[in-house]
Amino acid sequence: MIPELGQFSLILAFCLSILLGVMPLAGAASGNRLWMSMGRPLSAGLFVFLGICLFILGHAFVTDDFSVRVVAAQSNTLLPMQYKVTALWGGHEGSFLLWTFMLSGWILAVGMFSKSMPVEFVARVLGVLGLLSASYILFMLATSNPFDRMVPVPPADGADLNSALQDIGFIMHPPTLYMGYVGYSVVFAFAIAALLSGRLDAAWARWSRPWANVAWAILTIGIALGSWWAYYELGWGGWWAWDPVENPPLITWLFGTALIHSLAVTEKRRVFKSWTVLLAILAFAGSLLGTFITRSGLLTSVHAFASDPSRGVFILAILGVFVGGALLLYAIRAPLIKSEFGFGSLSREIFLLANNVILVVAAASVFLGTLFPMFYQALTGDLISIGPPYFNIIFVPLMILLVIFLGIGPISRWKKTSGTYLQQQLGKVAAASVLLGVALPLIVLLDISIPATIAVALAVWIVLGIGRDLLAKTANKPSRLQGLRSLTYGYYGMQGAHFGVAVMLVGVALTSYFSSERSILLQTGDTVELGKYEFQFAGSERLAGPNYNANRATVLVTRDGDAVADLYPELRVYLASGTPSTEMAIDPSLWRDLLVIPGEIRDNGAWTMTVYVKPFVRWIWLGAIIMALSATIAATDRRYRKLARVRKQAEDKAGEEVGQGDLQPVPGGGA
């Protein structure tokens, strides 16, 4: 009976979302304020009823109601409680419900934090989001009902959650990723609302910026969590594999990164308007495409949910209606938009344009590389594969170029910057970067490699550039401290995110070029040496987990005779499904990770194991965390909260120099 209540509230949510999609939009078109004002209460209702759906499905998982098909497919009586809850998003139906619920959460937030925006604009935003949620709920009702029953005879026990998903990384990764993905729907809705009203101005950009920043921050964390989870759970110690399903979040992220920079230009300088709108549409298209690829079985991948073309056609239809419709609206409205200010050939606008071009080319190449095998098969019937070499060849040079511009952008000025000024500001920084790029890896790792040198030099370039800019921005103040305090959150957010790029860059390069590994057969008592570390296999024991049996090895790691870590890798067999699983053991630290991945147990009791030393690998995720926190800081810049006043001031003083007061627009704030 209870699951039917879930079904019922899903249908109610559908009705509410239809109303939300129709009334405010119709109100905005006809000037009916009553209809427009229905947006907020309807979005609250939608949130509540989708919340009830989620709660009821969660209840079915927790109480082992195997008459519900998804529970029978993804859960099991033996499953520990936390995984029973998270098994909810272990399959297509439940995860899509979560996705839709998150969208309603974003809609509710838009309703709450938009009090200072014009009523008409908010109505349009909520209306577009209402239509989007209606299409998602219809998709669920038509093809992927999470409340489907197993009739007439439910199974006695469930088939169990995939063992790779029984893990803390899985508890956190999908919800975070969805949250970020769905955030781009909001940015998209803002863009559509602006296109509909024909008022694509600096105010629109300012309203969008905090949302674009928050969505970007969450997506960054979501991707980083996925990378971290793959690193320690999927058992191959890799942090990025260019997997066809890893790529769409990256594509969205690249468009999203371009978007937050482009929004900065549009807000401050009122140029690139039509381009910025296009980016907002593209970032959203990337997020829908990610859904499409994962849920249609279009590409074979570790991530893919069960393949079903009818779902694929439905999502493709959603993609066609929303992205196609948006692009049509764009084609009609964009030619009418006028950019108001010109800029010189050496200016911050130009550097941000370079940023945008590079990021969009990168996103397009990842997109092509991901789908090319499918296109090739669609056109010729043959199958080929595109591997990491393609992605690395294209991606790495683009990122190098991007980072070079990243160093110049923040220090350059709007409108016009003189070459001598840049040279004077950055000449020494460039020289120091090259020097330290060569020296640092040598000192820290006693090793040399050209890629690592380039990466460290680029990281130093970013960090010293930030320092130089801070000095320049505080130079005219009575004291440095006072100078630092006069800079806005937007500015600190930008520089913090750039610092995060430097940290990630170091992690990526050093772990790629200085990792070492060995695979070996170890009898009890045997040791294997790797770099400065010695791994000793001290023995193994059997143990029983809550829903699995395991063989656990003890590996003692020493360095120069001093104990470093005791590691316990496991080989598990899950009871319900009988699937084996390897649990690697990691000793993490800021400077290096030590990994032991168990292989198999031979008849004589010896274990095959692969041991890794991965220097600086934590920096990859540390960099992502820094970026995300910084974007959040930028989103809380107080001028977003005092919109009306700022809007007036920005219009009066657009183009003025560096922030002398908190409420004035600051070049590069939050970019």
Add this chain to the structure above:
Amino acid sequence: MKKFIFYAPIAAFFALAILLWRGLYLDPTELPSVLIDKPMPTFAMATLEGEPVGNADLPDSIFLLNVWGSYCLPCLVEHPTFMRLSEEGEIPVVGVNYRDRKPLALDWLDLNGDPFAYSILDEDGRFGIDLGVYGAPETFLVDSEGVIRYRHVGVLEENVWREVFLPAIAELRGVPAAPASR
């Protein structure tokens, strides 16, 4: 006609949507090879041991080209078949060590035994792209002229060897000129 530029995104999008729609009805697990009945791609690579190797170094007889990696668990499953084939001298097997780390690959051969005449080192997977490899394990049957005759995706166990490869090889040996059936 600057106005038409703004229609470019939607045109591109619909072209893409049509391809995506086509793609839905394709089965990515159905794997014909681009290279069936075509000669092996030209290559100049190194073996795992560091010796240079090229097309001229391939066996003069019919042989198997097996794509493997130390990370690949199914490769361990098919490994005994290749060990037997090589020990009994039934057919030469050339390995392609695909997207692996060299020290791990050498360790893997040490641990499990080396059935390969030699393994071509393809660390970044470029040779795999030339071959149209989708992922390890894959096995190609190549005739004495160096023409690829058959491609098997996935684990090659004894029953596959008996039921698929032996008939194909017999056909190749019986009527050398006729193209092998897919």
